[in-house]
């Protein structure tokens with residue numbers, strides 16, 4: 001047994017989790033934890049784990065964290081029988097690298113609760129299994145717990161991951177608290193629990209695409225982004241990408257953040273240009289930026305409602321408005337109420353959570369009311385997938401459309417990413433150079449650029465803009481200096497683009513021009529995720545509350561050649577609110593890899609395009625018809641459209 005560890009001091013630690021278990025359930029949690037260890041260790045570990053449960057609300061088994069540094073190493077350095085297993089070890093270590101992960105001690109990669117494993121013994125055991133496994137075995141991971149290596153075949157995934165799969169009636173936020181504390185489930189977020197998180201680059205690219213297209217929606221043909229204002233909130237893990245993306249798009253970004261530490265950190269890291277602490281200074285700075293059409297991002301320390309209200313009073317026109325506070329967890333500190341300092345609100349949260357909830361709801365009503373004042377004056381407001389509209393409606397804010405079913409404002413997927421990207425199959429494809437070599441990343445960037453440029457020569461007008469945006473992105477990708485941890489790149493591409501880029505990588509690997517490459521994608525994509533207020537919010541046939549697409553995707557990918565597949569409950573919008581899945585695939589230059597990439601990437605995108613087309617989304621109907629022309633083997637059921645007049649007098 002390794003000796004007890006002293007926990008490092010200067011590490012960002014996860015917050016204490018809810019003390020939700022009864023005394024009897026706490027005994028069960030200890031019994032569950034001890035089943036990993038020989039009996040003779042139990043008495044020492046039982047009291048240690050009980051102490052962890054008391055102090056942190058969870059049992060992390062800190063003693064079992066290995067003493068070696070955890071980070072992605074070149075793939076050849078992993079002690080593995082299977083190269084595919086080595087790729088998994090690399091990606092797991094990358095997701096727990098302290099320079100990548102949010103709370104590395106508690107095995108949390110991002111999003112406050114996005115776990116790779118529940119505890120350190122699961123990490124140790126999983127790596128042992130991966131070191132031993134052959135290409136004819138599959139490791140099954142149940143919410144971080146390695147159930148074991150099962151005989152399979154070369155064509156099967158090496159690892160199958162599920163996170164937070166619950167019987168639907170047990171999927172309320174407190175169910176997560178309880179069953180996670182018992183050690184039987186975990187919150188995998190999106191890419192954390194599938195080992196596919198690559199640091200902030202992913203969110204910067206997605207946010208850039210969103211802001212760019214939002215401006216395109218509102219600007220007149222001759223207008224440019226210069227001098228236009230984008231007002232939003234949050235400078236945390238993901239939301240911190242907003243100012244950087246705003247700068248890439250060329251606008252003035254004003255981003256409010258209640259927590260001075262979060263804002264100062266982003267400022268020090270160069271993610272936001274200017275930091276201001278009071279409203280009069282903000283007004284002067286914004287007016288100057290407008291006059292000079294500056295490209296600048298400004299952090300304001302304070303509640304975002306203050307900024308919306310002051311811009312209303314001062315008649316400062318906000319062109320684009322959004323919000324990225326953590327409203328997927330509104331009652332536990334994700335959203336701070338107006339009228340309290342950050343410290344006072346934090347104190348209230350700890351001492352009087354009921355009151356905190358009341359104040360949050362009051363603020364949400366006020367927040368929605370002032371946004372309405374701006375939208376009446378022409379602001380384009382969109383929900384950026386943080387459950388703002390959902391929680392504002394639950395708080396009783398005037399946020400519903402006249403039909404009382406939809407919200408007044410669109411989600412970014414309804415208006416922007418859905419029709420402009422996902423319905424055509426464009427989504428956040430990504431890859432990691434498993435050699436760890438920057439030269440390989442440069443080489444793959446050049447390959448991707450030449451594939452995208454070739455595609456744009458013959459692509460139909462409907463997808464020219466998407467191709468051009470991504471050509472610009474990949475040209476500048478290196479200068480944006482977004483790489484942390486593994487040598488990774490993200491790029492929005494459709495099925496054809498993803499397959500052609502991957503095939504070109506595989507050829508370059510076969511010719512020894514680059515080392516092996518791991519392919520993957522964000523779960524926030526065309527097909528992998530069913531999320532009625534986010535990824536599938538632009539599905540209008542009633543099926544947005546179903547999760548068949550995500551389940552078909554993970555099953556379909558698994559027998560078409562994925563190296564690993566994963567499916568999660570939870571993710572960015574909250575436990576019980578979404579099903580999201582992803583995959584990883586190792587390219588090693590072999591003919592088998594070439595076969596696998598074509599088969600799997602084709603399905604991984606077109607599954608969702610077919611479903612979006614069946615939901616009558618016209619862009620998806622266009623895309624799937626085009627795909628059927630190209631691929632005679634593909635036969636998709638197409639919807640027949642009904643004349644509205646026929647339905648009017650039926651009921």
Ligand SMILES: NC(=O)c1ccc[n+]([C@@H]2O[C@H](COP(=O)([O-])OP(=O)(O)OC[C@H]3O[C@@H](n4cnc5c(N)ncnc54)[C@H](O)[C@@H]3O)[C@@H](O)[C@H]2O)c1
Nearest residue numbers: 234236237238239257258304325326335336384385386572
């Ligand atoms: N659309 C997408 O692609 C996408 C991607 C990632 C995250 N998200 C969602 O965005 C949200 C934010 O994610 P994150 O990782 O940045 O979370 P985070 O908790 O790290 O950051 C949110 C920040 O908002 C600040 N904040 C809270 N209330 C505020 C208020 N009233 N005024 C000003 N600032 C306030 C907090 O202090 C915090 O720093 C989450 O709900 C997440 O699910 C969406």
